[in-house]
Amino acid sequence: MNTRKGNINSVAIVGGTHGNEFSGIYLLRKWQQLPDAISRSSFSVETVFANPKAFDENKRYLDCDLNRQFGFEDLNNTELANYEQSRAKAINYQLGPKGDAKTDFIIDLHNTTSNMGPSLILLQSDAFNRKMAAYVKSKMPDAVVVLEDQVSVEEHYFLSSISAQGVIVEVGPQPQSVIRQDVLDWMEEMTGHILDYIDLHNTDKLPELPKSFEAFKYIETLKLPEDEQGERIGMVHRNVQDADFKPLCPGNPIFTLFDGSVICWEGDYEAYPHFINEAAYYDNNLAMSLAKKVTVEV
Amino acid sequence: MNTRKGNINSVAIVGGTHGNEFSGIYLLRKWQQLPDAISRSSFSVETVFANPKAFDENKRYLDCDLNRQFGFEDLNNTELANYEQSRAKAINYQLGPKGDAKTDFIIDLHNTTSNMGPSLILLQSDAFNRKMAAYVKSKMPDAVVVLEDQVSVEEHYFLSSISAQGVIVEVGPQPQSVIRQDVLDWMEEMTGHILDYIDLHNTDKLPELPKSFEAFKYIETLKLPEDEQGERIGMVHRNVQDADFKPLCPGNPIFTLFDGSVICWEGDYEAYPHFINEAAYYDNNLAMSLAKKVTVEV
Structure with a gap:
């Protein structure tokens, strides 16, 4: 088990990986106006608008799903040059490179049309993530934890797999191309708890956490x-x-x-x-x- | 008040006026397999898939909203020649022409992402429509009646304004590009009651109806x-x-x-x-x- 001992020094919050999932896109705009909402003293935060062209066209993507383009082989395959494949390489350059990333932690903000509430999707269940999930659930009882740890982080093709640590914040139900306040509020709250957790981890001030919690481990589609x-x-x-x-x-x-x-x-x-x-x-x-x-x- | 005395001899059921509103599109497919579901003895029924190319592209429309192209002037303006403007003219030729339509009644099937339940939108509140709404509500207590009778039918730019009589069946909540069974079932049930009403009207077999009902009259946007x-x-x-x-x-x-x-x-x-x-x-x-x-x- 990969237990993170060191500090998280740099965090990236990514919105608009899918152009018609509006909550993350509008939260990024909000935080540009109110940067204090996401700044914490123990690490730096940057925001990334991942697929602005898909947002302009009010679509999930132009050529292919951006959040499936971050496998090692694809990132290194220069033949893959459509818009999202190019965005993936650009984002990997900005936040990564995957495997040796300059960014320590990525929060990728997503919406779903499904009735999933505020879900925290973890790509690995190491001690750092288990504590994070326990912390978030202790602050936000509606939160649902989903484990997609069937392969290692590096084997995943998601944007958040660029960095060794990261999460997908997945909130619904929200139709594509709509902003619902309940969904936006959930996403903002969950993101805040994750940032707080990282800060508490860095400063060694984590409160006592529940000994265990309920989660949902992905099996099949x-x-x-x-x-x-x-x-x-x-x-x-x-x-x-x-x-x-x-x-x-x-x-x-x-x-x-x-x-x-x-x-x-x-x-x-x-x-x-x-x-x-x-x-x-x-x-x-x-x-x-x-x-x-x-x-x-x- | 325009009270219809004569029979309805021809009905058109239109689906896919918006390409990402799936219920009507899938109901048309179903009824092609099971035509008895929509046939009634006192009138003929045809089905029209209004915007197949928008469906293929999984969008509401390609160039402009098809359900805003049926104003008299626009139908007669040969300069208006983009895809939806052309579809409008083709559908007007097939079912109309507006003002002297060969089709007596149009049922246009729509979805909304809003929580409107099964809504029956009426473009005029003549005696025929009032009885229809009372009949539908008597069979389907969840049904909501919306009056958009602020202008005459002919002044509307909706597809269903091609014929002198018609309704918009508007059912939600359903995200774009999704099929929900509850929404599909509501749409199918409401369409069936409308067809039954027309048949009972034609054969002079209408049951006793409530003396009044609740409706929602459009005021502003x-x-x-x-x-x-x-x-x-x-x-x-x-x-x-x-x-x-x-x-x-x-x-x-x-x-x-x-x-x-x-x-x-x-x-x-x-x-x-x-x-x-x-x-x-x-x-x-x-x-x-x-x-x-x-x-x-x-």
Whole structure:
């Protein structure tokens, strides 16, 4: 387990990695006016507007999903030169380079159309992150912790994997291209708690934390029902819609086909769906992610 | 008052007027497989996929909003030749021409990101429409009736204004580019009741209807807060978010500026906001529509 001992000296807060996820973009604007809101005495903070052109066009991306372009091989493949592939290299140069990054910690701000509330997505479950999650949950009981630690941070292709430490703040439900105050407030609050945690860590002033907390560990992604030609033939069942992080048991309805018939889930574990019916995932016909509920020792 | 005495002989059901409002598009596909669901013995029904190219590109529109192109002057202005302006002329030729339409009744299927539930938008409040709304509400108590009868049908620029009679079925909340089962089911149910009503009208078999019903009469549209440069500086207040068709009284909070200050509504009547924070209206920085609650005599 990779336990961070040293201080975090530099933090980057990234918004607009997806151009139609507005909360992070508007928070960056706000913090440009009110920089004290994100400054802490023990580290430097910079803000990065990752995909301004996609925002201008009111789209998630122009050519390809920016938040899938930060794998080592792709960053080093000079043939990959479309807009997002170029942005990825530019951001890697600015904050990284991945593997030896000048930035110690990245907070990447995202919205989802799914009913996920304020979610803290961790790419590794080392002691530093476990304490961070425990701290955030102690300050913000609505917060949900998601572990996407199935591979190492460096093997991930997310923007936040540029630095050795980082998080994805994922807040919903919010339609694309909309600003909801509840979602904006959640994102701002969670970001503030993360910055506070880093500051308390740096200054060795962390309060006593709970001994354990509940989290959701990513297991698999399910596709929407398709016919043999790959045409979508069904949708998320109404019982599952909006039921992010609620249990789905083997045999429960999961999809309704357009002809009215119902498909039940045939897994062999109690699953916790999330990213349910996320608009952006229709490109790849993805219906939801499934997690297992776990208890994390701090 | 324009009371329709004659029969409705031809009905058109239109989906995909906006390419990222999926319910109507998927219902059209379903009904192509199961045409009995929309056929009634006393009239013919055709289906029209209004903006297939916007759907292919997963956008509301390519060049301009198709559902604003059906004003008389614009339909007759041959200079207006972009994609949606051309689609408008083609659809007017297919279903109209407006003012002397071969189609007697148009049902135009729409989604909104606003929390409007299943809404029936009427462009005139003649006896035929009043009975229709009373019938639909008697079958579907969740249905909301919105009167946009501030001008005559012919003066409207909506697609459904091609024919002398028609409705907009507007169902939400649904993010753009998503299919929610609850929203799809509401749209299908409301469409079925409208078709049943027309059939009962034609065959003189209408049941006894309530003597009156509650509706919401459009008054005005409010913009999001802007600075002098036209930059958005605020958002819908969290108390108003999702509170479509709930009363907003003079002095109630309506917007939160990004600097944290709160703007209250300064109108002089009890308003019923709807289309609150609709994603598609950000183009024009519109925040919501306001209505007055009225009692409609049948």
